[in-house]
Amino acid sequence: MGLLTESAANNNHGLLDSYTTWLEEHPSALDSFEDMIDVAESKKLVLFLDYDGTLSPIVNDPDKAFMSDAMRAAVREVAYLFPTAIVSGRCIDKLNGFVKLDNVVYAGSHGMDIWTPSGSLKYADEGQQTKSIDEQGNKVVKFQPAQEFLPIVNEIIQVMEQKIKTFEGAMVEDNRFCVSVHYRNVNEKEVDTLKEMVHSTMKAYPNFRINGGKMVMEIKPSINWNKGRALEYLLDTFGFTSSSDFLPLYIGDDTTDEDAFEVIRGLRQGFPIIVSSVPRDTKASYSLRDPDEVMDFMVRLAKWKKAKSTT
Numbered sequence: 001m002g003l004l005t006e007s008a009a010n011n012n013h014g015l016l017d018s019y020t021t022w023l024e025e026h027p028s029a030l031d032s033f034e035d036m037i038d039v040a041e042s043k044k045l046v047l048f049l050d051y052d053g054t055l056s057p058i059v060n061d062p063d064k065a066f067m068s069d070a071m072r073a074a075v076r077e078v079a080y081l082f083p084t085a086i087v088s089g090r091c092i093d094k095l096n097g098f099v100k101l102d103n104v105v106y107a108g109s110h111g112m113d114i115w116t117p118s119g120s121l122k123y124a125d126e127g128q129q130t131k132s133i134d135e136q137g138n139k140v141v142k143f144q145p146a147q148e149f150l151p152i153v154n155e156i157i158q159v160m161e162q163k164i165k166t167f168e169g170a171m172v173e174d175n176r177f178c179v180s181v182h183y184r185n186v187n188e189k190e191v192d193t194l195k196e197m198v199h200s201t202m203k204a205y206p207n208f209r210i211n212g213g214k215m216v217m218e219i220k221p222s223i224n225w226n227k228g229r230a231l232e233y234l235l236d237t238f239g240f241t242s243s244s245d246f247l248p249l250y251i252g253d254d255t256t257d258e259d260a261f262e263v264i265r266g267l268r269q270g271f272p273i274i275v276s277s278v279p280r281d282t283k284a285s286y287s288l289r290d291p292d293e294v295m296d297f298m299v300r301l302a303k304w305k306k307a308k309s310t311t
């Protein structure tokens with residue numbers, strides 16, 4: 001074996017070793033399936049699924065992050081069996097366009113845009129819920145805690161679109177209540193300059209914060225709301241907060257999903273599952289390697305629930 005090849009092999013072994021060690025602390029949800037369903041046997045599972053990197057693979061073009069038909073069928077199936085929400089950084093319209101299912105609830109813009117059939121009594125007085133009718137004629141209650149920031153978000157989009165023009169491959173994505181500045185396709189040498197530009201531009205908008213994601217800078221209003229609070233809101237709309245017999249199961253791959261993992265840990269009931277094939281610092285208790293494993297897990301979950309209902 002040549003010197004370079006040998007060192008690459010050592011690196012690979014090093015990575016494998018650290019992943020194996022990490023798996024001991026964040027066991028595979030597939031390998032732990034039997035233990036998990038033992039806990040879930042007498043409880044009501046409620047599913048929360050992130051979109052990018054969880055239901056669809058990460059791809060270079062954010063507009064082409066399609067979900068496979070098999071994945072859609074798996075989500076449709078679990079959503080018939082358990083209350084299910086898709087919680088994403090994407091805006092609801094895009095999310096709907098990708099997922100195309102009407103038996104799930106959608107929470108877009110990192111939980112800052114939640115559409116449910118009945119809303120939540122707990123949050124009814126805060127003036128953030130509005131009743132309307134969707135395109136199919138169904139009643140929908142929209143919870144939008146960042147409504148007042150919309151004009152500024154739109155201004156930021158325009159400013160960023162101008163400023164990224166000098167960075168080939170950069171892209172600004174309008175996620176309605178937040179903005180993504182993508183740099184996956186930007187020359188590596190230009191990335192730091194792009195990041196500096198975004199940070200210095202955002203100094204003019206002190207009521208906004210920037211979070212890092214997967215080759216993306218996510219700009220959001222600085223309100224006390226995130227995917228974790230969205231999970232609490234959704235549990236309430238599903239009617240679970242006053243009982244203790246529910247188990248939230250959240251699957252996500254990104255840093256923004258950590259807020260939801262933390263809430264589940266705080267509840268001391270439920271399954272926070274991270275999607276990762278490399279060791280990551282996380283508050284999740286379980287792991288799945290990639291969207292294919294997420295699909296296998298959901299298929300197994302549906303089989304278990306159906307078998308349980310017929311016995």
Ligand SMILES: O=P(O)(O)OC[C@H]1O[C@H](O[C@H]2O[C@H](CO)[C@@H](O)[C@H](O)[C@H]2O)[C@H](O)[C@@H](O)[C@@H]1O
Pocket residue numbers: 050051052053057058059060061062063065087088089090173175180182184213214215216218254256
């Ligand atoms: O909360 P999520 O559903 O995970 O959304 C987070 C961001 O996901 C998308 O960006 C990521 O996926 C793209 C498609 O695979 C990829 O090109 C990009 O590099 C990733 O960061 C989405 O485009 C963002 O707006 C979301 O905030």
